[in-house]
Amino acid sequence: MSTPAVTPEPPYFAVIFTSLLEENAEGYEETAERMMELAALQEGFLGIESARDEIGITVSYWRDEASIREWRAQAAHVEARRMGRELWYRTFRVRVSRVEREYGSP
Amino acid sequence: MSTPAVTPEPPYFAVIFTSLLEENAEGYEETAERMMELAALQEGFLGIESARDEIGITVSYWRDEASIREWRAQAAHVEARRMGRELWYRTFRVRVSRVEREYGSP
Numbered sequence: 001m002s003t004p005a006v007t008p009e010p011p012y013f014a015v016i017f018t019s020l021l022e023e024n025a026e027g028y029e030e031t032a033e034r035m036m037e038l039a040a041l042q043e044g045f046l047g048i049e050s051a052r053d054e055i056g057i058t059v060s061y062w063r064d065e066a067s068i069r070e071w072r073a074q075a076a077h078v079e080a081r082r083m084g085r086e087l088w089y090r091t092f093r094v095r096v097s098r099v100e101r102e103y104g105s106p
Numbered sequence: 107m108s109t110p111a112v113t114p115e116p117p118y119f120a121v122i123f124t125s126l127l128e129e130n131a132e133g134y135e136e137t138a139e140r141m142m143e144l145a146a147l148q149e150g151f152l153g154i155e156s157a158r159d160e161i162g163i164t165v166s167y168w169r170d171e172a173s174i175r176e177w178r179a180q181a182a183h184v185e186a187r188r189m190g191r192e193l194w195y196r197t198f199r200v201r202v203s204r205v206e207r208e209y210g211s212p
Contacts, residue, residue: 004124004161004199014122014203016165018110018155049124051157055110059122059163085211093110093210097120097203104199105191 005047005061010099012046013062019084019092020055028088031080032058042071061099068096111153111167116205118152119168125190125198126161134194137186138164148177167205174202 021028036048039060044067050058062068071077084092127134138156145151145166150173156164168174177183190198 004126004197007201010201014120014201016120016122016205018165020110049161049163051159051161051163053157053159055155055157057155057157057163057165059124059165089211091110091211093208095113095116095120095205095208097205099122099201099203102199102201105195105197 004104005049005059007046007061007099007102010102012099013065013068014097014099015060015062015068016095016097017058017060017092018055018095020090021088022090025088027083031083035077035080038074038076039071042074043067044070065096110210111155111165113152113167113205113208116208118205119171119174120203120205121166121168121174122201122203123164123166123198124161124201126196127194128196131194133189137189141183141186144180144182145177148180149173150176171202 032050036050039045039048044063046061046063048058048060050056060071062071142154142156145154150169152167152169154164154166156162166177168177
């Protein structure tokens, strides 16, 4: 995504996903794009931000923990995560956090 | 930073910093590098991850809110943030969040 996400007043949740790709991660980019599109259709989705150079960081924002659980159970997302674990990621971390406050440029 | 951060058992805190740079952000890279080095010297610092392509995302991890406040008050960091607001960032967001759980590849 090309712009910082616009999110509502905290509290809400952020899923911080950090990864290092394998040298040959064929098919990864298309699936990652597709997952960003699908996530945006989920109930409770608030926004997503993603950048990659040496490592990749994707932060998705959610209304509540229930929304995160539902996205985790979404069939195409389950399959994409399996592909990620088996083929694309050399290493990855997922951190589920509760955003307490937010500020920034006007 | 080139690798995902290794953090302790939650709970701990994550500061999610998202930004879009101005076309000409002269001096930004050096200062950003220096701030990553200085942050790592702070009491309560747990790790940092950073990536930039269209947008930049830097996530720093902290033991507690007091550590975040102290880093925010550090003189060189205060000055760097002023430069950021005045010269480098077209837009930025800061989100302070409490990491509740974490998992990932072995």
